[in-house]
């Protein structure tokens with residue numbers, strides 16, 4: 001039993017934006033066997049439960065009331081090999097990128113496009129992480145967890161997870177209700193490398209028949225080139241979601257703004273590049289009050305060291321206002337505002 005909650009715990013090192021934040025109570029969950037005692041502790045004191053993985057998709061306030069659980073549980077197991085798929089279970093606290101590498105090395109393919117995304121396995125379903133033409137939803141068989149109020153175990157199959165673009169039931173009706181302990185993946189035996197995403201296709205253009213190892217190397221190379229490393233420049237990746245509009249709305253926008261960056265969707269709608277919109281409003285490289293917009297990536301807000309959540313959110317609001325005024329489009333913040 002490792003359950004030792006600390007009081008007034010500094011979380012600056014537990015969020016990739018490096019924002020100053022103090023948790024009223026905090027404990028690391030190394031072993032899910034500790035969860036009943038942890039939830040009892042919270043219940044007996046009337047404390048709300050908050051869950052943190054790697055802190056790479058949150059904006060933490062300066063003070064977090066309640067009990068914050070940092071998921072550090074580990075373990076990866078091949079549960080089953082069927083004629084169609086490798087069924088693999090990973091504990092919530094497993095760091096995501098090493099998990100992707102492990103699967104690749106075992107010959108369990110499919111996750112390569114999602115390499116180098118920061119954070120943990122347990123957080124991956126929350127916003128249905130996606131990159132370079134693939135989303136997590138493609139591979140999830142079930143999500144296992146514990147109800148934060150009753151302590152009862154719950155298992156949701158993929159359909160019950162309500163996955164959408166950077167969305168799931170865990171951000172919707174179950175927000176704050178389910179502590180994810182494990183994710184079970186079905187990785188297809190016949191997974192073909194997915195290379196259609198433009199930047200990835202360009203990176204692989206010299207290869208006649210790229211394989212999974214080529215995709216993995218290409219995704220890592222592109223990400224290292226394009227995205228600021230949070231260890232060097234604190235950030236939470238994309239700060240805004242790409243807005244999705246109807247084709248009719250898109251035609252109107254394109255007539256007014258030729259060259260507007262976009263990706264047609266399978267359902268006929270069109271996803272617009274939020275980075276393009278933010279850049280056209282002149283924000284790239286902007287700085288104020290210790291925070292700013294990355295000089296090469298208009299979608300990435302950064303903390304230059306002295307930033308606070310208040311300064312960051314004030315800047316985000318001004319960016320949202322300017323995009324709304326200029327393009328008539330509302331930008332939604334991607335990280336979870338805790």
Ligand SMILES: Cc1cc2nc3c(=O)[nH]c(=O)nc-3n(C[C@H](O)[C@H](O)[C@H](O)COP(=O)(O)OP(=O)(O)OC[C@H]3O[C@@H](n4cnc5c(N)ncnc54)[C@H](O)[C@@H]3O)c2cc1C
Pocket residue numbers: 016050051052053054055056057058071092117118119120121122123124126127128129130131178179180181227228229230235236237238336
């Ligand atoms: C440089 C950079 C690049 C990024 N690139 C991408 C990208 O390409 N695609 C993409 O989709 N995202 C990207 N992200 C965002 C982020 O990495 C992902 O959303 C990631 O899944 C967050 O994992 P985390 O463990 O850090 O979650 P946290 O930030 O710790 O938590 C995020 C949310 O999930 C909840 N949560 C975490 N763990 C659990 C759990 N076990 N049970 C219940 N709730 C939980 C938290 O309460 C919070 O609401 C990027 C971030 C950075 C910093």
